[in-house]
Amino acid sequence: MIEYILTMPETTLRVFVKNLLVIAVPVALHNLIMSSLNFFDTLMVGQLGEIPLASVALANQVYFLNILYLVGVNSGTGIFISQHWGSKDSAGIRRFASIALLLSLAGAILFFIAAAWVPRFVLGLFSKDPAVVEVGAGYLRYVAPAYLFTAVSFCLTSLLRSTESALVPTISSSIGVAVNIALNWVLIFGRLGFPELGVVGAALATVCARGLECVILLFIVTTRKHDIAPSVRDLRLVDRLFLQKYIRVVSPVIANEVCWSVGMVVIQVIYARIGTAAAAAVGIVNSIERMSHVLSMGLAAGGAVLMGKTIGEGRRNIAEVYARYLGWVAGGTGLVVGAFLGLLSVWITSFYSVSPAVKHSVWMMLIAYAVTMPFLVASICYFMGVFRASGDTGFCFWFDVGAIWLFQIPVGMFVGFVLKLPAEFVYAAIMCLEIPKLGILLWRLKSGRWYNNLT
Numbered sequence: 001m002i003e004y005i006l007t008m009p010e011t012t013l014r015v016f017v018k019n020l021l022v023i024a025v026p027v028a029l030h031n032l033i034m035s036s037l038n039f040f041d042t043l044m045v046g047q048l049g050e051i052p053l054a055s056v057a058l059a060n061q062v063y064f065l066n067i068l069y070l071v072g073v074n075s076g077t078g079i080f081i082s083q084h085w086g087s088k089d090s091a092g093i094r095r096f097a098s099i100a101l102l103l104s105l106a107g108a109i110l111f112f113i114a115a116a117w118v119p120r121f122v123l124g125l126f127s128k129d130p131a132v133v134e135v136g137a138g139y140l141r142y143v144a145p146a147y148l149f150t151a152v153s154f155c156l157t158s159l160l161r162s163t164e165s166a167l168v169p170t171i172s173s174s175i176g177v178a179v180n181i182a183l184n185w186v187l188i189f190g191r192l193g194f195p196e197l198g199v200v201g202a203a204l205a206t207v208c209a210r211g212l213e214c215v216i217l218l219f220i221v222t223t224r225k226h227d228i229a230p231s232v233r234d235l236r237l238v239d240r241l242f243l244q245k246y247i248r249v250v251s252p253v254i255a256n257e258v259c260w261s262v263g264m265v266v267i268q269v270i271y272a273r274i275g276t277a278a279a280a281a282v283g284i285v286n287s288i289e290r291m292s293h294v295l296s297m298g299l300a301a302g303g304a305v306l307m308g309k310t311i312g313e314g315r316r317n318i319a320e321v322y323a324r325y326l327g328w329v330a331g332g333t334g335l336v337v338g339a340f341l342g343l344l345s346v347w348i349t350s351f352y353s354v355s356p357a358v359k360h361s362v363w364m365m366l367i368a369y370a371v372t373m374p375f376l377v378a379s380i381c382y383f384m385g386v387f388r389a390s391g392d393t394g395f396c397f398w399f400d401v402g403a404i405w406l407f408q409i410p411v412g413m414f415v416g417f418v419l420k421l422p423a424e425f426v427y428a429a430i431m432c433l434e435i436p437k438l439g440i441l442l443w444r445l446k447s448g449r450w451y452n453n454l455t
Contacts, residue, residue, distance in 0.1 A: 016325045020302045026166040028298030030157075032291075033173050044184045045202055051129075052199050055136035058123055062140065066111045066147050067154075068261055072254030073103050074158035075384075079249060079391050081162035082305050083454050086312025090227050093163070098230035099246065101155045108151035115144035135199055142203035149210035155230075156217040162305055163228060172216040180209035249454065252397040253388065259397075263404035267430070270412045271423055278423030281361035285427070288348065289369065292337055296377040299330055303385025311390055311453050323386045323445060327378050330385075334377030342370035364424035368431050375434040382441040391452035395444060399437075407433055 045056045077100035084092035114122050119137035157169040186194050187201025197204065222229045271282045303326040310319045341348075345366040349359045388396050408430050416426040444450055 013325055013328070016306075016322060017329060019306060020299065020326070020329065022302070023161065023164065023166045023305050024295075024298035024302035026170040026298075027161065027301040028294045030166075030170040030173050031294045031297055033170070033177050044188055045199060048188070048198055051131050052135055055123075055132050056139055056199055056202060058132065059119075059136045059140045059143070062111060062115055062122060063143075063147070063150075066108060066150065068257050069107045069254070070104055070151060070154040072257040073107070073250065074100055074154055075257075075388070076250030076253035076393065077155075077246075078158045078162040078304065079308060079389055079393070080246070080454055081159060082308025082389065083312035083391075085163045086309035087314075089312075093159075093228045094230055095242070096246070097155065097159045097228065098232070100158070101152065101230045104151040104155045105148065108147045111147045112144045115140045115147065139199040139203045142200050143206050146203075146207045146210040149207070149214040153210065153214045153217055156214075156221050159221065159228065159230070160217070161301060162308065164305060164309070165224075166301070166305075168220050169217065172213045172220070175216065176209040176213035179212055180205050183208055245454070249391050249393050252393040256393070256397045256400050259401045260404060263401070263409060266409055267404075267412055270409070270416055270426065274416050274423050274426070277355065277358050277361065278426075281358050281365060281423055282427065284349075284358075284362050285365045285369065288341075288366065292341060292373075293380075295333060295337065296330065296380050297384075299326070299333060299377070300381045300384035303330075303381055304389035307386055307389040311451065314453060316451055316453075319390075319451065320448075323382070326381050326385050327442075327445075330381035331374045331378040334374035337377070338370040338373030341373070342367055345370065361422065361424045365427045368424070368428035372431040372434045375438045376431075379434055379438045379441055382438075382445060387441070387444065387450045390450050391454045392444075392450040395450065399440065399444075403433070403437055 045052055077096050080096040081093050084090075084096065119140035120133055123133045123136045123140065153169075153172075160166065160168050183205030184202055186192050187197050187205050188199075189201075190196030194201075268279075268282070272279045303322075306322055307319055307326075310322055345363050348366065349362045383396060383400065387393075411429050411433065412426050415421050415429045416423070419425075
């Protein structure tokens with residue numbers, strides 16, 4: 001049967017890759033654009049001094065927590081939307097998009113209230129420095145409305161990606177980033193006759209940019225030929241059985257994101273306890289990781305939409321073929337990017353003004369990262385692009401949380417605190433766990449228990 005399917009024109013590897021890249025490339029560009037915004041924000045605010053930079057960095061932890069919640073809600077909802085897109089159920093898409101928008105705004109309102117009304121209390125949880133808290137509170141109070149705009153934009157971006165319109169959010173984000181950078185220059189430093197507002201100017205620039213991006217996305221979604229725009233009317237069709245199915249699939253995704261993020265914080269603490277040089281080296285490597293993950297996250301997002309659509313169409317055999325193809329493409333991409341990164345590792349470390357010992361640690365970590373990258377990228381794409389997209393969120397939760405809390409954290413602590421080896425060995429030991437993780441995912445793929453048609 002599989003041999004017959006592989007001969008069908010729509011299931012050839014070339015056609016699959018073509019359809020995958022239509023979604024993956026815009027998503028990768030979107031992630032790259034957002035990464036560049038963080039870079040320029042840090043660069044501009046950093047010119048004001050250490051206290052403003054530290055204040056904004058801490059205040060953005062609140063934004064990070066808001067994003068974490070939005071990722072859980074909307075990536076979970078995207079499972080339903082992509083499958084209903086495959087089954088051509090516009091009413092179902094609107095219903096799921098409406099509840100996602102409601103939950104996104106509900107969470108964002110809580111963050112908005114905390115940031116706008118008690119900013120000093122919030123920042124006091126992160127820092128005991130009165131100067132940092134005072135400056136950060138001013139930024140947090142003015143940037144608070146951006147949380148509401150971000151919630152709406154995040155929901156609409158997920159909706160458009162899940163219905164094979166990934167280019168639209170990329171364009172809107174590009175406009176938003178350009179406006180943000182320009183307004184940063186004007187409002188932070190007082191250009192073109194505007195007053196010099198410092199970190200408050202950075203906050204206002206962020207609000208204006210997020211608001212513009214939100215308006216663009218709302219216009220596109222409401223004027224699109226497919227009737228998929230969420231509305232209050234569709235919430236009336238939400239009953240108890242609908243909510244039970246939604247919560248059963250989405251709640252593990254939200255819990256997964258929270259537990260994974262806390263686990264990553266613990267791993268960062270391990271490096272910090274080893275020493276300042278170790279923390280500095282890992283900080284450099286993490287920034288490089290984020291840039292290299294742009295393509296892998298794009299592939300995972302593209303795979304998730306294609307898998308969800310195919311499952312929604314009820315074509316299980318083709319979905320199994322697509323899952324196999326996605327693993328091949330992901331592994332090959334990881335191999336190429338990893339080899340490229342390994343060859344350039346010495347050149348990359350030369351850009352950082354750090355001690356020779358830190359440069360050596362960074363170089364060794366990059367080599368370990370490059371070697372394990374094919375396994376890492378394949379794992380990401382199977383995890384997010386196949387299992388989570390098919391609604392196998394319970395397995396995804398236990399797999400991801402178990403991997404980081406039962407293996408990666410204990411291994412890191414053992415190598416760093418018991419064996420007392422340098423940070424690069426801790427990093428290499430943690431990264432080597434990507435190999436057995438991929439083996440478990442391949443076992444799950446072969447079992448076929450990941451397939452769930454939620455329509």
